[in-house]
Amino acid sequence: MQSSNYSLNHYTIATLLQKIKSKEIAIPEIQRPFVWSVNKVRDLIDSLYHGYPVGYLITWPKSGVSLRDGTISTRELILIDGQQRMIALRTALIGEKVFTKKYIEKQIQIAFHPDEEKFAIPTKVIKQDSGWISDISNVFSSDSNQHRFIREYCEANQGRNVDKMAERIEKLYQIREKPVGIIELDPGLNVQTVAEIFKRINLTGVKLNSSDYIMSKMAASEQYNGHLLRKSIDCFCHLATVPDAYNDLTEDTTFADTDYFRAIEWLKDWHDNLYTPKYSDVLQVVFALEFKRGDLSALVDFLSSDSPENAFNQLANGISKYMNETNFKRFIQILSSAGFEDDSMLTAGNAVNSAYILFLTLRARSENSNQIENLVRRWFVMSVLTERYSGEPQSTLGEDVRNINAQEGAEEYLKRLERTELSESFWKEKLPQKLDKSGSKNVYFQIFLASQLKKNDKGFLSRDITVRD
Numbered sequence: 001m002q003s004s005n006y007s008l009n010h011y012t013i014a015t016l017l018q019k020i021k022s023k024e025i026a027i028p029e030i031q032r033p034f035v036w037s038v039n040k041v042r043d044l045i046d047s048l049y050h051g052y053p054v055g056y057l058i059t060w061p062k063s064g065v066s067l068r069d070g071t072i073s074t075r076e077l078i079l080i081d082g083q084q085r086m087i088a089l090r091t092a093l094i095g096e097k098v099f100t101k102k103y104i105e106k107q108i109q110i111a112f113h114p115d116e117e118k119f120a121i122p123t124k125v126i127k128q129d130s131g132w133i134s135d136i137s138n139v140f141s142s143d144s145n146q147h148r149f150i151r152e153y154c155e156a157n158q159g160r161n162v163d164k165m166a167e168r169i170e171k172l173y174q175i176r177e178k179p180v181g182i183i184e185l186d187p188g189l190n191v192q193t194v195a196e197i198f199k200r201i202n203l204t205g206v207k208l209n210s211s212d213y214i215m216s217k218m219a220a221s222e223q224y225n226g227h228l229l230r231k232s233i234d235c236f237c238h239l240a241t242v243p244d245a246y247n248d249l250t251e252d253t254t255f256a257d258t259d260y261f262r263a264i265e266w267l268k269d270w271h272d273n274l275y276t277p278k279y280s281d282v283l284q285v286v287f288a289l290e291f292k293r294g295d296l297s298a299l300v301d302f303l304s305s306d307s308p309e310n311a312f313n314q315l316a317n318g319i320s321k322y323m324n325e326t327n328f329k330r331f332i333q334i335l336s337s338a339g340f341e342d343d344s345m346l347t348a349g350n351a352v353n354s355a356y357i358l359f360l361t362l363r364a365r366s367e368n369s370n371q372i373e374n375l376v377r378r379w380f381v382m383s384v385l386t387e388r389y390s391g392e393p394q395s396t397l398g399e400d401v402r403n404i405n406a407q408e409g410a411e412e413y414l415k416r417l418e419r420t421e422l423s424e425s426f427w428k429e430k431l432p433q434k435l436d437k438s439g440s441k442n443v444y445f446q447i448f449l450a451s452q453l454k455k456n457d458k459g460f461l462s463r464d465i466t467v468r469d
Helices: 013-021 038-049 083-094 124-128 146-156 162-177 191-201 210-219 226-241 243-249 265-269 279-291 297-303 309-323 325-337 349-364 369-385 393-404 409-421 424-435 443-454
Strands: 006-012 057-061 077-081 111-113 118-120 179-185
Touching: 006 013, 013 083, 013 162, 038 083, 038 118, 038 162, 077 083, 146 162, 210 226, 210 279, 210 297, 226 243, 226 265, 226 279, 226 309, 243 265, 279 297, 279 309, 279 349, 279 393, 297 309, 309 325, 309 349, 325 349, 325 369, 349 369, 349 393, 349 409, 369 409, 369 443, 393 409, 424 443
Parallel strands: 057 179
Antiparallel strands: 006 179, 057 077, 111 118
């Protein structure tokens, strides 16, 4: 099937996996990290097993496109849509490891029960039950003899119908031969058009939010160094979470030789995991800091305008401030000095972002460092106690940014919020009620713990052991 902008073909899953392994199909930088849950991987395998449709993949035969491994495409088919599905298949069927959202490398295993024709996420009970194949990649491994595998399974499960089990394990293996539709875009399309296609097709499935689209837009805007800005954010978040990944990231020599990479090299020796930002956090802070607004969808409009150069320059300026070693470390020290010494205590992500925005704003004005520390600590605790960003966070953040930059200034605005939101009734009535709830993620209890750490309180009925101990 052929149209003016694309053609339609079909490949088996085995063929697609081989094409990706041989790098005939490559992943561009406008794609996102692997964001699927384990449940979604299981459901994909289940759909293939039962013959349900799993959607089309979209490729683009284009040279000169930046790829996620740092190289430039030559003759490859660029995978525009379907990365999540293909990575899911590679980890579940072949046993390849993937990077989770927290940059932890692991294989996603899927279990299969032939008798019940049921897929599941392997648990300790499932792994001990011989009726389950606890990792289906063992069935698909290249050195796996299907007849021997079936025989050994039936020997371990006496009393089961051998023919039926053989049929169902063979049906599982035949997932490899399932056809998948491929929409191949015309090679003459420009990268901006392809980025727009990527945005629109992701209105279904795991939806693109503003942060996702901004990252795609940056990757497609090489004339404004957008691809380097996007790579900076990716690598900063990766190194902040896993400093030991530094050597792996330097393998992308094209990026490693830039000033952008040198600006974040300090993270290789940084092992404080109190605050490990995601790319959405970076974009939120930078946008509020430089554009004085809270709704990230507005940044999408700025970057998509007829003259986006100024927006990219502001973005670059904000990213530089965000990733500055002195700024980042000083901010973490302020949070730590308030008694927050463990990442489990910082469950209010939007409150952390707003505190960093305030910190960078005051730093840009060359405010007194002691004054900055005092205001940022108070602001963060106020934000958490009042659940300030629990409703419409971007709208509230926009209001806060405007007031912080207004004539009355940050300190007077904070005092006004403290008077209205943290009144006597809050301390006497609301706070005790909020504390009287179980659960380690109770943000009020985390504030209570932080106050004990800050005051260096002793443990209950102890003269020597502190709460910090």
